[in-house]
Amino acid sequence: MADVVALIALIIDSAIRLSVPLLFACLAGLYSERSSIFDIGLEGKMLGAAFAAGAIAAITGSAWMGLLAAIAASSALALLHGFACITHRGNQIVSGVAINIIAAGLTAQLGASWFSQGGQTPSLPNTARFLPLEWPGAEALAGVPLIGAVYSELLSGHNILVYLAAATVPLTWWVLYRTRFGLRLRAVGENPAAVDTAGISVTWLRYRAVICCGVLCGFAGAYLSIAQSASFIKDMTAGKGFIALAALIFAKWRPVQALGACFLFGLLDAVAIRLQGVAFPLIGDVPVQFVQAVPYILTVVLLAGFVGRAIPPKAGGVPYVKER
């Protein structure tokens, strides 16, 4: 019994760690897409941020400087996207894809030429990383059944970015539904003309949304390279930006549901890792590749069948042209 509890606690614990970057990226996408700027470039922004965090943390020796650099890099890419899509009314998908390609190429190239470690950034000492925070009494309670598992494994022992991610969910909900900015953000994604005639600048509003997106992607990237791992590795986002996008659709562009969706995808990932090398009854050994593919297959299945009709913001993907 205790073994099962421990195993479940372990899987959930790992699911939390895996869903944090998804959650940051997903909420980032939420801000952008609610303002009707589709963002397929979450992946690229995360990757750019992860590289900036890894590189700057390695140079300065400070995790916080790394985080700031991540936010700056990601925001710069977000502004590039905004410049193409808002100011110049470009195609949002093309711009997003371009950002993904730029980020993938540039991080590998800069990494290789700056640090000469085959595209990696130098391995960080613990002082330059966000380390797990032990909650008071976690050690003592670890032995207590159930409560110990929940408190010591699940609540305690995460780095600060995990808690920040969790806090971002209610924050986003509050911003979206209880503030002026949120009301306007939701409105501009549905009918920008209504926002314009109400005397609000559509362009500035969308830029602010895109900046929010950049900042949150910065957190997602920093988490990957200086919290979860100890260095930037080439292509380390490995499609997480796209999974986050899938989670966003799954959550129908709502923050609390986004938390659920991201945790589900994190859980699938965690289970897949656990299942590697486990022999199933009747089936026997399942190839590692198949187990690794399970979250992605489920993503497709979930999006195809279980979401129901996901109605995106009505003005999504459409540049605003004043016409009269």
Next chain:
Amino acid sequence: MAETAGSPAIRLDGISKSFGPVRANRDISLAVEKGSIHGIVGENGAGKSTLMSILYGFYQADAGSIHISGRPANIRTPQDAIAAGIGMVHQHFMLVDPFTVLENVILGAEGGLTLRQGMDQARTELIALERDYGLEVSPDATVSSLTVGQQQRVEILKALFRQADILILDEPTGVLTPAEADHLFRILGQLRDTGKTVILITHKLREIMAITDKVSVMRQGEIVDTLHTKDVSLEKLAELMVGRRVLMQVDKQTVDAGECVFEARDLTIAKAQYVRSLDKVSLRVHSGEIVGIAGVAGNGQSELLEVIGGMRSDYTGDIMMRGRTLRPAISAPDAIRANGMAHVPEDRHRMGLVMPFEASENCILGYHNEDRYQRGALLDRAAILSDAAGKLERFDVRPPNPHLPASSFSGGNQQKIVLAREFEHDPDFLAVGQPTRGVDIGAIEFIHQHLLDMRARGKAILLVSVELDEIRALADRIVVMFAGRIVGECLPSVSDAQIGALMAGLEAEPGV
């Protein structure tokens, strides 16, 4: 710069605005009295909307000045306009569909960084406004769940909530039922009585006559006259608008109806087990005859046109051309055309035209496989262009440029393109839906004349329209539809009351 008593609510001096070579507004001077309803009429493209957009800060005038209540106003953005006390109800509502009424009203005037306090305050104000002006809508209703008339009330509330003293309404009745329009006019009357100034932009002259105190007529970017409504007649207004005498009633020569060209027998569409959107509709149209189908919108007229146009095959019954039955299976639009039938669909944007396509391409849609447009395996662009140029000229499409996309023509000219395409293929039978919906008065006359010409040439025409006046003016026989059935037939000369009773489904056969 104190407010001068008796100064007009709005004074425009020498406003001009050009878009490239097009002079949308030329030297416009206008004064709108406080506490009045001022109508602005003009054909589509006369510059009404441009003028109002300048007033609302969407555009900047190239020259001229604006005074609001005697004070010079520099209106550069909608925000400036709102601050100057101008509210606008747009033709296409500027509402956020998934939002509640309250959220729509406070958008842009939230009263703080967070919503709660402003929302509570706005709710109280909103309820007071609704009570004062008879604008009943629930503050918590979602806009998408409201009727069009209610949505318009939300737009008016938005303006009043921002303390607008001057309310501009752009074609407000285009989307309303007659009852809703009456309600709107009562509201506007009330607004005037409380000292608000209302500017009503419309091309419907009856509305001008019914509700305005003064009226300005615009033509080709200029104000040609401003008159007291009570001193002017409908005919005079129409003449000012178009710049020449307009026949409000087209001359209809008698044409002897010939043989039966088109016949529909027992057309039925079962929507659900007991619901039929078409129920045993049988009718005949003879050569040299226009049969008008009257009825309140949504009583099966659209379905009937779709069946006849070959756009649906889920019906039972027969369609016959000159005694030959067309099978449902082959009644695709292609086969319809091959049998000498033509269809002018009700919705030209959705069915009649491909909006981003050039006029020349729209002129051959559906007929593009004809030999005369081919050169080997390719389309013969030169032939198509010269063909289109001829059509545009004969149908007086303005501008007669076959390269322009359909979307850049006005509604009336778009409709003329559709008519040119269908009429010039010389069909024996024409099914025409809402030929003048959203079309300005000069073009209406032109289209009516063309329909009568086709009739004089011995064509059989089925005319579906929600404008009873139009049907009366053109049709030789009127067939009334209600709930998918033909409930009666009468001559165009019967009284409104009689047709109205049929349209409302009160099954009194009028004595024909």
